[in-house]
Amino acid sequence: MAKILIVAEHDGTRLNASTAKCVSCARSVAGAQIDVAVFAADGAAVAAEAAKLAGVTRVLRIDRPENSHALAALLAPQVAHLAAAYTHVFGPSTTFGKDLMPRVAALLDAPQLSDIMAAESATRFRRPTYAGNAIVTAEVDPGTRIVATVRIASFEATPGGGAAPVETLASDVALPSHTRFVSIVAAKSDRPDLQSASRVVSGGRALGSADNFKIIYSLADRLGAAVGASRAAVDAGFAASDLQVGQTGKIIAPELYFAIGISGAIQHLTGIKDARTIVAINKDAEAPVFEVADIGLVGDLFTIVPELEKLLGA
Amino acid sequence: MKRILVCVKRVVDFNVRIRVKPDGSGVITDGIKLSLNPFDEIALEEALRIRERGEAEEVVAITIGPADCQQQLRTALAMGADRAVHVVHDGVVEPLTAARTILKVIEKEQPFLVLLGKQAIDDDNNQTGQMLASLWQRPQATFASKVEIAGTTARVTREIDAGLETLEIDLPAVVTADLRLNEPRYVKLPDIMKAKKKPLDSMSLADLGVSAVSRVKIVKTEPPAQRQKGIIVKDTQELVAALRKRGVL
Numbered sequence: 001m002a003k004i005l006i007v008a009e010h011d012g013t014r015l016n017a018s019t020a021k022c023v024s025c026a027r028s029v030a031g032a033q034i035d036v037a038v039f040a041a042d043g044a045a046v047a048a049e050a051a052k053l054a055g056v057t058r059v060l061r062i063d064r065p066e067n068s069h070a071l072a073a074l075l076a077p078q079v080a081h082l083a084a085a086y087t088h089v090f091g092p093s094t095t096f097g098k099d100l101m102p103r104v105a106a107l108l109d110a111p112q113l114s115d116i117m118a119a120e121s122a123t124r125f126r127r128p129t130y131a132g133n134a135i136v137t138a139e140v141d142p143g144t145r146i147v148a149t150v151r152i153a154s155f156e157a158t159p160g161g162g163a164a165p166v167e168t169l170a171s172d173v174a175l176p177s178h179t180r181f182v183s184i185v186a187a188k189s190d191r192p193d194l195q196s197a198s199r200v201v202s203g204g205r206a207l208g209s210a211d212n213f214k215i216i217y218s219l220a221d222r223l224g225a226a227v228g229a230s231r232a233a234v235d236a237g238f239a240a241s242d243l244q245v246g247q248t249g250k251i252i253a254p255e256l257y258f259a260i261g262i263s264g265a266i267q268h269l270t271g272i273k274d275a276r277t278i279v280a281i282n283k284d285a286e287a288p289v290f291e292v293a294d295i296g297l298v299g300d301l302f303t304i305v306p307e308l309e310k311l312l313g314a
Numbered sequence: 315m316k317r318i319l320v321c322v323k324r325v326v327d328f329n330v331r332i333r334v335k336p337d338g339s340g341v342i343t344d345g346i347k348l349s350l351n352p353f354d355e356i357a358l359e360e361a362l363r364i365r366e367r368g369e370a371e372e373v374v375a376i377t378i379g380p381a382d383c384q385q386q387l388r389t390a391l392a393m394g395a396d397r398a399v400h401v402v403h404d405g406v407v408e409p410l411t412a413a414r415t416i417l418k419v420i421e422k423e424q425p426f427l428v429l430l431g432k433q434a435i436d437d438d439n440n441q442t443g444q445m446l447a448s449l450w451q452r453p454q455a456t457f458a459s460k461v462e463i464a465g466t467t468a469r470v471t472r473e474i475d476a477g478l479e480t481l482e483i484d485l486p487a488v489v490t491a492d493l494r495l496n497e498p499r500y501v502k503l504p505d506i507m508k509a510k511k512k513p514l515d516s517m518s519l520a521d522l523g524v525s526a527v528s529r530v531k532i533v534k535t536e537p538p539a540q541r542q543k544g545i546i547v548k549d550t551q552e553l554v555a556a557l558r559k560r561g562v563l
């Protein structure tokens with residue numbers, strides 16, 4: 001029987017939505033036991049949240065002062081220590097999981113499957129390669145322990161309503177001191193979070209300046225949407241790096257996505273393939289973004305966006 | 315000698331629109347442009363800048379791949395690497411095997427810094443650097459957008475989902491490059507000529523005592539699901555109407 005350990009992602013007080021998506025992926029493996037591990041300085045609140053996720057068998061709470069920041073070098077030995085009793089170790093395919101899970105896999109001498117988008121069985125998974133342009137089905141031998149990151153855009157969050165027991169575990173695994181947290185600069189925003197928002201408005205190079213980019217924010221506010229950006233817009237300094245959507249930014253699956261002044265390079269499109277409705281606004285009728293758009297509007301964004309905002313306000 | 319090791323992989327060029335073979339056995343690579351992985355060019359550029367600042371003396375590029383990858387190693391030498399190591403191997407190299415191989419080279423070369431790309435854009439694994447740091451039992455700073463060397467430590471800023479995180483790590487360490495770390499230089503013709511004379515060592519996995527274990531079997535490769543063809547509207551009013559009709563407003 002599959003025994004799946006999920007490493008919870010959190011900020012010390014709240015569980016990240018990516019964890020509930022990992023649980024959904026794990027639940028698609030028939031008959032799996034699903035344990036969620038919370039590594040924190042004080043994981044009480046996060047563990048309680050995880051315990052409510054439907055389908056979770058147990059929540060394991062490992063409190064250590066060293067876990068106050070999620071440092072892969074310190075978490076990996078603790079995860080690997082726990083993992084000995086499991087057949088699968090899952091983490092989200094966010095920067096947290098991407099950083100941590102391969103470090104765990106190497107300690108376990110286990111192969112890793114990155115960005116799994118479907119678990120067809122306990123040993124057979126689908127994942128994207130080549131920026132999502134080739135989907136592979138990968139198989140491992142039964143009995144091979146595997147580590148995986150779960151492509152969160154491919155799964156709905158598991159609903160609440162569960163009541164799994166929380167077990168507190170002591171950990172005396174030796175941890176290195178060679179890696180130290182210094183600081184984090186987070187763009188504080190009251191807007192919806194890009195990764196979980198149901199609507200996203202993204203702007204590209206065509207916006208031309210950080211000042212002009214404000215019309216993207218303004219349209220997003222009107223729609224109650226999160227803001228995203230192409231790499232070109234981030235590189236040019238119009239938007240913060242954590243707003244980048246695409247192969248090397250965030251992979252998202254909103255209900256509604258606006259690509260405004262974005263050409264639609266494959267590296268960008270791979271980040272939005274799972275969006276329910278894609279709207280493209282671009283002055284070039286030949287822009288590749290129109291090949292994936294459900295609704296396209298050809299024209300100058302500087303006239304279209306304010307007009308649209310006005311219409312939506314009415 | 316203060317040395318930086320940079321791992322470079324040859325991949326299908328990022329501009330190529332890849333196509334899946336009709337029989338599902340993989341992607342079509344015949345006659346397709348192959349290049350250095352873009353993230354690896356960034357890693358190499360960073361190593362060169364560190365050397366140019368006088369904080370390193372030598373930059374060594376390493377690749378694991380078939381014999382004709384030599385061409386991409388020559389590109390790395392033309393960019394400015396001092397030497398290259400080619401571990402010749404045909405066929406799949408899983409990230410754990412790549413990490414084991416690089417570790418063997420580290421043992422020989424004793425670098426104070428190992429730079430890799432954050433991910434190879436063919437398999438999109440994003441694993442090798444982290445696995446290497448794990449096996450080597452050294453710090454890792456992944457998705458780097460800034461690297462500052464300060465004696466026996468480094469300060470690295472990382473692009474993470476929540477923003478920009480800064481870590482302090484003891485050297486030696488592994489750093490993986492993200493897109494905004496730098497903009498790689500262009501190779502000039504005289505550099506290509508000079509690169510031909512730079513040392514390039516070839517060896518096999520067996521020479522390093524590594525065996526290529528392959529535990530993940532790719533049973534099928536398919537194109538992604540196609541999206542339904544959309545509509546073009548003529549103005550914002552039609553756009554809003556179309557959105558209402560789809561029930562998304």
Ligand SMILES: Cc1cc2nc3c(=O)[nH]c(=O)nc-3n(C[C@H](O)[C@H](O)[C@H](O)COP(=O)(O)OP(=O)(O)OC[C@H]3O[C@@H](n4cnc5c(N)ncnc54)[C@H](O)[C@@H]3O)c2cc1C
Nearest residue numbers: 204205206230231232246247248249261262263268283301
């Ligand atoms: C390894 C690698 C990884 C990458 N990862 C990512 C990634 O994660 N995310 C990402 O986005 N990119 C990524 N890229 C970059 C990608 O290849 C493109 O360069 C980038 O997406 C282009 O951004 P853009 O569409 O904003 O700019 P452009 O391609 O320059 O497009 C601008 C568009 O705006 C239109 N336009 C101009 N003026 C107006 C106007 N007034 N009104 C309306 N339309 C107008 C133009 O017609 C054009 O289509 C990556 C590249 C590499 C090599």
Ligand SMILES: Nc1ncnc2c1ncn2[C@@H]1O[C@H](COP(=O)(O)O)[C@@H](O)[C@H]1O
Nearest residue numbers: 321322378430431433434439440441442
């Ligand atoms: N065969 C290889 N030869 C040299 N470096 C490699 C190889 N495979 C991976 N790497 C390095 O590891 C990084 C991450 O690759 P991956 O884990 O495959 O996404 C790449 O950007 C390279 O720097």
